[in-house]
Amino acid sequence: MKRSNATAGSASVVPPAVTFDTRVVAPHERIDYWEEHCAERVVGLRCSCLSENGLTARYHYFDFGRIKMIDIAADEHFVERTPYLLRRREKDSAFLTLILSGKVFVNRAGQCAVAEAGDVVLYDTNHAYMHGFPAHGRQVIFEIPGDDFRDRFADWNLRELVHFGGSTNPGRIVPIALQNVLHSARTSNWSVENTAGLIEDEIWEVMETACSLVSGRTRSTYHAQTLRRVRRHIAENLHDPDLCPASIASTMGIGLRQLNRLFEDEPLSLMEFIVAKRLESARSDLLRYGSGASISDVSYRWGFKSLAHFSRKFRERFGVSPSRCR
Missing domain, CATH: 2.60.120.10 (Jelly Rolls)
Incomplete structure (x- = not known):
C-alpha cells in the first residue's frame, strides 16, 4: 500500500x-x-x-x-x-x-x-x-x-x-x-476548509440531473442545462436569506414563470427545493461539528431568518430536533 x-x-x-x-x-x-x-x-x-x-x-x-x-x-x-x-x-x-x-x-x-x-x-x-x-x-x-x-x-x-x-x-x-x-x-485547493463538502455538493447536483433524466422530467438538453444552472446558483447562494424565486430569475436573466416551470415536474417546487437544500446543508454541519456547533449559527449560516422556523422545518424533514442530530 x-x-x-x-x-x-x-x-x-x-x-x-x-x-x-x-x-x-x-x-x-x-x-x-x-x-x-x-x-x-x-x-x-x-x-x-x-x-x-x-x-x-x-x-x-x-x-x-x-x-x-x-x-x-x-x-x-x-x-x-x-x-x-x-x-x-x-x-x-x-x-x-x-x-x-x-x-x-x-x-x-x-x-x-x-x-x-x-x-x-x-x-x-x-x-x-x-x-x-x-x-x-x-x-x-x-x-x-x-x-x-x-x-x-x-x-x-x-x-x-x-x-x-x-x-x-x-x-x-x-x-x-x-x-x-x-x-x-x-x-481544488485541498488546504481550504470544506473543499470536500463542495465536491459532495457537485456530486449531488449530478445525481439530481440524472434522476430528472431517468424519470422523464427533463424534456431537452436545454431544459437539463438550465435546470442544472439554477441548481448550481442555489447551491452557491444558500447562505443568502433573501434567496428566492424572484431573485434567482433576476440574476439568471429568465422569467419568473419560466423558472417555476422548470420545477413543475420535479418532486419539489422551487421554494421547497431551496428549503430542502438549506436543511441538508445544516444537517451536514451539525453532524460534522457535533456538540461544537451552535444551532443558531448553523441555521443563520444557511439562510434561515428564524431559529424557530428552522427547528420546525428540521424536525419535519428529519424526524428529530437539530439538537438531537449533533
Whole structure:
C-alpha cells in the first residue's frame, strides 16, 4: 500500500490517496491481491483474466468524507459480484462511474450494456452484476452511501443499470457534469476548509440531473442545462436569506414563470427545493461539528431568518430536533 501526500508547506492539489498496484506482487498472486484490496476499500468481487502475466491493475482511493472517489486503471479482466459475495462482503453504496478510456460490458438484472469512453453508468452494490473489460481501460467511481442515496431519492430503485451515453442528447449532460466534478477534484485547493463538502455538493447536483433524466422530467438538453444552472446558483447562494424565486430569475436573466416551470415536474417546487437544500446543508454541519456547533449559527449560516422556523422545518424533514442530530 502506498499513501501519497502533498509536499510539505504547499497547497494540496488532491487529497492524500491510498494506492494499490498489482505489479508489486508476482503474476500468479495478482488476482488474489486485487480481490483482497478491492474488498477492503471498494467492493467485494471475484476477478479473472486471460493474460499469462497475471492481472495488471491499480487504483487510487480518495476519501472526501461521505463521498469516495476511486480511480481504477486495468488491463483486460472480468469481475463479478455474485449473490454469495453480496452476503459475504456486504456493501451498501451507489456507484456513479465515469468511463475515461476503453470499454466495459455490464451485465445486470437481465440487461447487457456496453459503456464506452465518455459514458456514465450508475448502479448499486446490493444486487449482483458482472463487468467485462476486453482491453486496457480506466474508470473513475464516485461512491455514494446507500442511506444517503435513499434519503434523497426515496422512489429511485437502482436494481437496474442506468447508462448515460456521452454523445447522446439529453443524457450526455450527466457525463459532462461528472467530468466537471472530476476536474474540480483534481484542481481544488485541498488546504481550504470544506473543499470536500463542495465536491459532495457537485456530486449531488449530478445525481439530481440524472434522476430528472431517468424519470422523464427533463424534456431537452436545454431544459437539463438550465435546470442544472439554477441548481448550481442555489447551491452557491444558500447562505443568502433573501434567496428566492424572484431573485434567482433576476440574476439568471429568465422569467419568473419560466423558472417555476422548470420545477413543475420535479418532486419539489422551487421554494421547497431551496428549503430542502438549506436543511441538508445544516444537517451536514451539525453532524460534522457535533456538540461544537451552535444551532443558531448553523441555521443563520444557511439562510434561515428564524431559529424557530428552522427547528420546525428540521424536525419535519428529519424526524428529530437539530439538537438531537449533533
